[in-house]
Every structure is written in structure tokens, then in C-alpha cells.
Amino acid sequence: MKREKILQNYKPSGDNLLGILHDIQNASEEHYLTDADLRAVADYLGLAYSFVYGVATFYTMYSLEPRGRYLIRVCQSPPCHLLGSTTISRELMRLLGIGFGETTADRRFTLEMSSCLGVCGVAPAMMVNDQVYGNLTPELIAEVIAGLRRGK
Numbered sequence: 001m002k003r004e005k006i007l008q009n010y011k012p013s014g015d016n017l018l019g020i021l022h023d024i025q026n027a028s029e030e031h032y033l034t035d036a037d038l039r040a041v042a043d044y045l046g047l048a049y050s051f052v053y054g055v056a057t058f059y060t061m062y063s064l065e066p067r068g069r070y071l072i073r074v075c076q077s078p079p080c081h082l083l084g085s086t087t088i089s090r091e092l093m094r095l096l097g098i099g100f101g102e103t104t105a106d107r108r109f110t111l112e113m114s115s116c117l118g119v120c121g122v123a124p125a126m127m128v129n130d131q132v133y134g135n136l137t138p139e140l141i142a143e144v145i146a147g148l149r150r151g152k
């Protein structure tokens with residue numbers, strides 16, 4: 001969805017800042033916010049650009065740098081940690097050949113750590129874009145990554 005259309009979905013109130021940034025970033029194929037996005041949001045909400053920039057850089061869920069087509073966020077909160085998120089993280093780094101905070105050279109995958117994804121009942125868990133994967137094992141990770149590489 002185009003930025004202008006997203007803005008029209010919200011009343012021009014500062015309370016909507018986080019939601020608007022979230023929707024614009026989600027609509028970006030590279031999962032990031034451009035400078036033009038921040039300026040357009042600031043104008044629409046009647047906020048200072050520096051304030052919007054400050055918010056976008058404060059929260060780790062927002063990025064001002066292009067990320068991969070598949071944004072993989074691995075939960076590192078205690079329940080997932082206790083149930084094996086370290087093993088899952090290691091396996092993802094091995095399969096993708098990148099560390100956390102990095103993007104593959106073909107710009108397909110970005111690996112990030114996340115706090116609780118709200119699905120602790122299926123820990124350890126990760127999200128790939130908007131899709132949640134739970135009860136992760138190294139075997140399941142390999143299947144998911146192979147599927148994404150095939151474009152599934």
C-alpha cells in the first residue's frame with residue numbers, strides 16, 4: 001500500500017505515530033522507513049521531523065536501513081531462551097551465513113533478535129515477516145529456510 005493511502009487510514013493525531021510507522025514499514029518490500037517517509041508522517045501529524053526521527057530510531061522494531069525481503073526475528077525472551085532459542089539462532093546463522101543484525105548479500109534474508117513475540121506457548125519461536133513459526137527445531141528451521149529460498 002502506498003504511503004499516502006496508509007496515512008489516510010489514520011486520523012492526523014500524534015497518538016497514531018507508532019501505528020503509521022509500523023504500517024509504512026510493513027508495506028516496504030525492504031522493511032524500512034525512508035527519510036521521505038519520516039518527513040511525510042511528520043507533516044501529516046503536525047509533528048517535528050526530529051521527533052518522528054527520534055521515535056523511529058528509538059524503537060528497534062523500526063529500521064532506517066533497507067533490510068532483506070525476508071525479515072527473520074528470533075525471540076530471545078526467557079521462555080524461548082529456556083526452550084532452545086540459542087540453538088535455533090546458531091542454526092539460522094549457519095544456514096544463512098550471517099550474524100544477527102546482518103543481511104545476506106543477495107538481500108533476501110535479514111536476521112534480527114526480538115523480545116517476546118506473544119506466542120510463548122509454542123516456544124522457541126520466530127517470525128518471518130508477518131508469519132509466526134513455533135516449536136522450532138533445527139530440522140524445522142532448515143525446512144523453512146529451504147522453502148523461502150524456493151520462493152514459498
Ligand code: FES
Pocket residue numbers: 075076077078079080081115116117118119120123124125
Ligand atoms: S518468550 Fe518467545 S514468544 Fe514469548
